[in-house]
Amino acid sequence: MLSVLLVYYILAILYSLVRYRFRQQLGEDTAGSITFVLLLPLFGLPLSLLRDGLRSGYLRLSRSTGHLLDEVQDTHHVRVFRSLDVRKESNLVPLEEALLVNDLSSRRRLMLDFLKDDPGAMMPLLEQAVSNEDTETSHYAVTAVVEIKRKLTLGIQHWSVRYGSGEHTPEVLTEYAEVIRQYIHSGFMDSPTRRSHLSTYSSLLGELIEMDHADEEVFQAKIDSELQLQRHDEALRYQVLFHTRFPHSELPYLAALKLYYELQMKDAFFDTLQSLKQSPVKVSHTGLNVIRYWSEKGA
Template sequence: MVNILIGYYILSAVYVMFSVRRGLRDFRYTLLLVACVPIFGLLLSLVQDAAARTKPNENDNRFTELMDVSEDQERIFQHVNVDKEVNLLPLEEALVVNDNVTRRRLLLDMLKEDMDERMIPLLERAVNNEDTETSHYAVTAIMEIKRKLLLTIQKWSVKYEDQKKNPQVLLEYAGAIKNYLSSGYMDKRTQMTYRLTYVSLLRELLQTEAASVMLYRELIENEKALERYDEALLSCEQFRKQYPMSEESYLAALDLYFTLKMKEPFYTTLNELKASKIRVSNRGLTIIRCWSVKGA
């Protein structure tokens, strides 16, 4: 029995090292499982890894980190407002102040300013503050921001009905919905409703002179969020046809294939990118190097 256990733990150690190298799962979880549940722990880990490889990847953070899409690229509808960006700093300071009275005063001063959806992540931290008054102010601020976002959506929705072919109106309307979706605090059904409208507007925009690489990226990302993978795949094909010399069209396809665990199309596209005459960015070069090694 002792020899069996020794053999088991040696085999388990090899498997844990393999998991760490391949990034199959959190190695701490695997280590805990195989250590605390002899024999069956390793079997359970193998079954879970096999099951994970048969479905779309729900947590593709590893590939997303390699993609390293900057916030500026993601905010394709937003204009930089220096005053609002500067206001984020006092809000952060307000949340780390130990004195409740000072924290409340700083937060109240911030509420008098023109706050927007970019402040919501910080306000969410304040919602969970141990001081109930601070929490109340934060909830009030979030609800006010969301009210303003909805009013903006309504304003552009009305203009859209009158000017459906106006690219600027389409951009503003789509941007308003994107901001609202980014604000969080909505149920799944509401989120899906707005996301479907957003996708529809993106498709319309791509038929105008406002069409761009980043609009295609937005479309594909939101089709993925809606789990409409067939639509996302079609959008990737259209993206490649419209922008055959764009690195982003290849990276969008790689991202989608990775999510869907489509190994053959993934490496086919990767090799096409390597063989193309596209001038690859540092981000693209990192992806090529990383996945060329993994595919070797």
């Protein structure tokens, strides 16, 4: 009997060492299991091993069941709103759903995460969060909006000083124009302030074009800004220059169609449409849809 107990305790000690070594994988009741094995001779070790085996089987079954449910949900496109771990999933869950579905504490943590990251691109959704029924969430959203405005204002001041000191390089013009563009699109400003920034933005784009340091996006932005400023002659002038600089692109044609449509210049609109149809430029899917739609309208 003594030899049996000696063998049992040797095995129990080995089990305890293994259990302690892999305590994180095997669960949080390591101390209890070791105590159970040591204080219940002969029966403690078999019972503990049996419990471990049952627990392991249960976990495997739970994981398999979870995977099966996920596959069923994916197959049938079932959207299940579950409790959100904001720290891990704030970049995966749309902010609209988070604001509508999640509990108040999750909403607050989500807004704090946006404050830690770069919320500039999330301005429209932050505006939505401002009117959220949870006052703390709306407070965080307002804080985020104010922080965005502060950073953009500092950016404008920085590049304005460099521009004012005579640094009219393409790099300075591009950075200065970009920070103003972001500020304009951030909203929350009165009409005179917006027009003032838009005028500066348009002027910077004009300098880039005059330096022959402008791509198609700059031309489109320049024409749009002149149109918003209601300086139609300037918009038309840069439209002609756009086509001259990029004669083998469809974008000057599409920009012209938009401009002529806004200015209600019907003859110029359909003349440009006909020129696009007859031109050798490669037309995108969007351009092809424009041609088909307006060709039917003008027929």
